[in-house]
Amino acid sequence: MNETAEQRKIRQRQEDLARLRGLRPIDDDFMRCIFRDNIPLVQLVLRIMTGISDLEITKLEIQKDIKRLVGARSICFDAYGNDSKGRKYNLEIERSDQGSDVHRARYHSSVIDIENLDANQKFSELPETYTIFLTEKDKFGAGKAIYHIERVNLETKELFNDGEHILYVNGEFRDDSDIGKLMHDFSCPNPADMNYKLMKDTTSYYKENPKGVEVMCRAFEEVRDEARDEAREQTQIEMIRNLIDTLKISTKQAMELLKISSEDQQKILAKI
Secondary structure (H helix, E strand, O other): OOOOOHHHHHOOOOOHHHHHHHHHOOHHHHHHHHHOOHHHHHHHHHHHHHHOOOEEEEEEEEEEEEEOOOOOEEEEEEEEEEOOOEEEEEEEOOOOOOHHHHHHHHHHHHHHHOOOOOOOHHHHOOEEEEEEEEEEEOOOOOOOEEEEEEEEEEEEEEEOOOOOOEEEEEEEOOOOHHHHHHHHOOOOOOOHHHOOOOHHHHHHHHHHOOOHHHHHHHHHHHHHHHHHHHHHHHHHHHHHHHHHHHHEEEEEHHHOOOOOOOOHHHHHHOOO
């Protein structure tokens, strides 16, 4: 018997609720929700990770797209913020080894520089920056809570002090220190078992408060919609390539034959 639209809606709702119960702050979909518009929580996290106890976040953006350089690879920051002293912070939550590649950290750090130096500004006006990767596993396998990556003058053994900082935070680390307790909270699905009140209260809201639960269920639906759109777009790209190969026509002509809208054509051209 085929599933009706109403039955599918009910089934997906139950699946979403079951999924929500198991989500942790280190999970990407959940992290976006608990960090969005939540400067106090992000500020707490950054204070512990950087060791800057008086850090005050003045601006916060979640899922910030960076597309300043034409032709360069664009990226999307999980969390991007400024503090009261002009420092810039990019916090990335990565569960896979591929996502935490050291070259990616280098690129993210360089993009922050490009984003914050306009024409005619002096290089010395570049802000101090922190690119932070929180990884689910111990990236470097040395059992440290945080790995600090800094440029060093190899001849003098002194820090280069160019204002760029890259940190890898070990999501597996556990002890009674502030960072050990925070890493526990990031991997904990049950707010009642969390150490930090801000993390506990925010997680509880999205898992137990009806309004918060509804926000999460809408987020799950958006993810499904995005997946359907991506699948449709990939199918269109394959059809375009087949038409180009078979009929020996241009990409533009192939898209017109398929009656692809002008808006979608621009998106597809960027991916072919």
